[in-house]
Amino acid sequence: MALNRKIAYVDLATREIRTAPIPVEMRKLYLGGRGLDAYLLYNHLQADIEALGPANVLTVSAGLLTGTLASASARTHIGAKSPLTGVIGSSNMGGFFGPELRFAGFDHLVVKGKAAGPAYLWIHDGEIEIREADHLWGQDIPTTQELIWEELRDPEVKVLCIGVAGENLVRFANVMTGLKDAAGRTGMGAVMGSKNLKAIAVRGTMDLEIRFPERALEYNSRLIEQIGSTKFAQTMQKWGTMFIYGATNTTGLIRTRNFQLNQQVGGNIECEHIEEYSVGTAGCYGCIIHCRHKYLIKDGPFAGTYAEGPEYTSQGAFGTEVGCNNFETILIGNHLVNKYGLDTLETGSMIAWAMELYEKGILTDKDTDGLRLEWGNDEAVLEMVTRIAQRKGLGDILAEGPLRAAKRIGQDSLKYCIQVKGMSNLHSDERATPSLALGIATSTRGSDHLRSRPAIDLYHLPEPLLRKIYGGPKPYDGPLSSDYTSYVGKARMVQWQEMMYEAIDSTGICKYHTIFLSPNLIAFDELAQLIYYNTGLEFTPEEIWDIADRAYTLERLFNIREGRTRADDWLVDRYFDEPTPVGLPVVRGKCLDRVKFKQMLDEYYELHGWDEDGVPRPETLQRLGLDGEPSHKL
Amino acid sequence: MEMILAVDHAKCTGCRLCEQVCSVKHTGANSPSRSRIHIIKWPLEGFELPMLCQQCEEAPCIAVCPKDALSRDTMLGRVALDYDLCIGCKMCVMACPFGGMGIDSESRQVIKCDLCDGDPTCVRFCDPGALQFVPASSVNLRKKRDAGLRLSEVMRRSFATRR
Numbered sequence: 151m152a153l154n155r156k157i158a159y160v161d162l163a164t165r166e167i168r169t170a171p172i173p174v175e176m177r178k179l180y181l182g183g184r185g186l187d188a189y190l191l192y193n194h195l196q197a198d199i200e201a202l203g204p205a206n207v208l209t210v211s212a213g214l215l216t217g218t219l220a221s222a223s224a225r226t227h228i229g230a231k232s233p234l235t236g237v238i239g240s241s242n243m244g245g246f247f248g249p250e251l252r253f254a255g256f257d258h259l260v261v262k263g264k265a266a267g268p269a270y271l272w273i274h275d276g277e278i279e280i281r282e283a284d285h286l287w288g289q290d291i292p293t294t295q296e297l298i299w300e301e302l303r304d305p306e307v308k309v310l311c312i313g314v315a316g317e318n319l320v321r322f323a324n325v326m327t328g329l330k331d332a333a334g335r336t337g338m339g340a341v342m343g344s345k346n347l348k349a350i351a352v353r354g355t356m357d358l359e360i361r362f363p364e365r366a367l368e369y370n371s372r373l374i375e376q377i378g379s380t381k382f383a384q385t386m387q388k389w390g391t392m393f394i395y396g397a398t399n400t401t402g403l404i405r406t407r408n409f410q411l412n413q414q415v416g417g418n419i420e421c422e423h424i425e426e427y428s429v430g431t432a433g434c435y436g437c438i439i440h441c442r443h444k445y446l447i448k449d450g451p452f453a454g455t456y457a458e459g460p461e462y463t464s465q466g467a468f469g470t471e472v473g474c475n476n477f478e479t480i481l482i483g484n485h486l487v488n489k490y491g492l493d494t495l496e497t498g499s500m501i502a503w504a505m506e507l508y509e510k511g512i513l514t515d516k517d518t519d520g521l522r523l524e525w526g527n528d529e530a531v532l533e534m535v536t537r538i539a540q541r542k543g544l545g546d547i548l549a550e551g552p553l554r555a556a557k558r559i560g561q562d563s564l565k566y567c568i569q570v571k572g573m574s575n576l577h578s579d580e581r582a583t584p585s586l587a588l589g590i591a592t593s594t595r596g597s598d599h600l601r602s603r604p605a606i607d608l609y610h611l612p613e614p615l616l617r618k619i620y621g622g623p624k625p626y627d628g629p630l631s632s633d634y635t636s637y638v639g640k641a642r643m644v645q646w647q648e649m650m651y652e653a654i655d656s657t658g659i660c661k662y663h664t665i666f667l668s669p670n671l672i673a674f675d676e677l678a679q680l681i682y683y684n685t686g687l688e689f690t691p692e693e694i695w696d697i698a699d700r701a702y703t704l705e706r707l708f709n710i711r712e713g714r715t716r717a718d719d720w721l722v723d724r725y726f727d728e729p730t731p732v733g734l735p736v737v738r739g740k741c742l743d744r745v746k747f748k749q750m751l752d753e754y755y756e757l758h759g760w761d762e763d764g765v766p767r768p769e770t771l772q773r774l775g776l777d778g779e780p781s782h783k784l
Numbered sequence: 785m786e787m788i789l790a791v792d793h794a795k796c797t798g799c800r801l802c803e804q805v806c807s808v809k810h811t812g813a814n815s816p817s818r819s820r821i822h823i824i825k826w827p828l829e830g831f832e833l834p835m836l837c838q839q840c841e842e843a844p845c846i847a848v849c850p851k852d853a854l855s856r857d858t859m860l861g862r863v864a865l866d867y868d869l870c871i872g873c874k875m876c877v878m879a880c881p882f883g884g885m886g887i888d889s890e891s892r893q894v895i896k897c898d899l900c901d902g903d904p905t906c907v908r909f910c911d912p913g914a915l916q917f918v919p920a921s922s923v924n925l926r927k928k929r930d931a932g933l934r935l936s937e938v939m940r941r942s943f944a945t946r947r
Contacts, residue, residue: 433799
């Protein structure tokens with residue numbers, strides 16, 4: 151059954167491989183996926199280790215429901231200490247790898263040490279081998295997978311791998327499977343590169359037993375109907391996440407020219423342009439939303455290239471942030487980052503920051519080797535992507551990520567960089583939206599929109615509906631506000647979304663099926679049902695909240711162990727000092743208020759049971775059973 | 785009225801939900817290798833094709849079966865498999881040109897699509913409509929309508945410009 155999958159510990163240095171069952175007790179405490187990952191990282195890592203050294207540990211995890219009859223149960227979670235931020239590294243990906251890992255008999259991999267030379271793991275039906283990968287080193291993402299299919303003589307093998315960016319230890323290199331599915335954030339690809347681990351290949355034919363097959367089928371059918379009937383899913387099926395651009399750009403919620411504007415005027419990168427290039431759409435495992443386009447680049451040096459995506463994120467990375475207004479640049483940029491294995495978000499943000507520094511004269515033609523890093527210079531932007539992946543010239547500096555690059559560039563360069571805890575923001579502008587701002591400030595993995603963003607706050611939903619969502623499953627009777635520019639009750643929204651996303655990342659279901667961008671999707675109640683029908687484990691919605699709370703707090707403890715404090719839950723000064731210059735009247739002229747933001751942060755800590763420094767109180771640790779961590783049970 | 789499980793590969797998004805529900809329906813477990821349907825993919829080119837038993841009229845599997853375990857079920861429009869007669873010789877697996885006959889790794893029996901006795905689970909779950917269960921008589925008419933729609937768009941455009 152779904153609960154009999156194992157954990158494997160692989161030491162690349164000694165080549166020792168050990169497997170162990172995962173006790174049901176651990177499932178009840180952490181489910182799996184991201185939740186159990188937090189436990190593994192907290193237990194297997196020491197504080198202050200070098201993230202790109204052999205002491206770091208890489209975890210690869212399937213969620214508790216990955217591969218089961220829970221709609222879009224496609225997800226794989228990757229963790230390590232992040233070489234980008236120095237705090238918890240944690241990244242979640244779709245595709246087909248996670249289910250295949252389970253078919254091969256495993257739920258969690260803990261990879262330690264550094265291989266003597268390039269290596270890859272070959273995992274099949276309960277067996278794990280370490281194989282040499284000299285012939286794969288230097289290959290890009292698609293070619294690596296192709297070579298492994300040929301070598302293993304099985305095109306059904308699912309491969310998770312790094313590209314040249316990971317090999318070159320670019321601190322925001324990602325881990326990929328397929329052409330587009332990426333564990334993008336926090337530099338997990340660099341950790342693989344530092345271990346000489348080029349890829350993990352899996353193939354399995356083992357049954358994943360469903361506890362109550364008939365009921366699971368029936369329930370999944372109902373959920374699919376519910377999900378498919380939402381306007382959100384129907385829009386995603388047509389345009390993917392790029393549809394978001396229309397609303398956020400019109401309103402003025404998009405970072406443009408790094409952080410100078412909050413709207414791209416005369417924008418020419420709307421989602422509808424994909425129609426000229428798309429040859430269809432594709433879905434991850436078991437998903438009816440199929441939010442990615444399959445596209446062909448038409449002109450220029452990449453004419454005829456097949457690629458998949460792009461996401462909203464790439465519209466920012468190769469559009470608004472860098473001042474480019476050409477849809478094809480987004481398509482090419484997206485293709486390049488996916489070929490090299492770079493996080494599209496961090497890549498675009500780093501280039502945008504460099505462009506502002508170039509404009510201000512902090513970077514000069516000497517630093518850029520003559521490359522004119524001017525807003526809207528599409529060719530320069532695409533060239534910088536390659537230079538970052540190959541660590542050439544300025545690319546070598548930017549490859550170090552915000553904090554280290556700012557140190558090398560010097561002057562007051564850091565104050566222009568839009569980052570939290572050393573990780574760049576999405577191209578969203580949160581100056582008019584306190585809830586979204588609090589989310590990126592407090593996210594355990596550094597600035598991020600996928601850890602706690604209450605995106606539905608932007609919809610002006612009526613208060614009774616907000617109460618229905620945010621009032622449970624753990625009771626909350628404090629205030630809630632439909633006004634997204636307000637600070638009232640936003641701490642609760644952020645906390646609620648944190649718990650929701652932690653739970654969903656631990657089950658291996660995609661966030662797009664939960665209350666993220668639509669209020670009509672699944673939440674704690676439905677998760678409880680899905681877990682029961684598929685695994686037989688019984689939880690109340692409140693208990694799932696507690697599990698998420700436990701895992702989230704453990705991520706927090708990880709960061710505290712690395713010396714992070716309340717000061718790290720804060721945004722750069724520009725958020726408080728530079729009002730938004732454009733946008734609809736409701737967002738124009740807005741910046742965050744330090745006093746109110748501080749109050750909101752206090753409120754947020756209080757909701758979590760953390761003290762004013764953001765440290766979990768002893769009674770909180772006791773309530774969550776974390777007072778004995780690390781407990782070394784796995 | 786004979787029904788046919790019609791595949792429109794252009795609508796397939798490659799999500800493999802059909803494989804998942806097929807195997808759970810027939811075995812109680814999710815196990816793609818035990819599914820009766822498979823999505824064959826060329827992931828680097830973005831092409832996917834659902835493959836399953838074609839329920840042939842002149843079925844090679846029926847022809848080679850030494851025990852008459854396979855037969856034409858005209859009522860449900862399928863090639864039916866009688867496990868009481870089957871000796872597991874796997875000649876049918878060898879004879880099928882499409883890979884429609886498989887072997888269940890657990891039971892060691894040959895397996896094939898049985899159209900879920902007239903209500904195919906895969907069709908029920910295929911949200912994009914790549915799999916459809918339709919009257920045999922209307923299969924080509926439906927295709928004509930789809931093709932006609934694309935053609936009509938071109939024709940209407942050229943008609944509009946001429947006017």
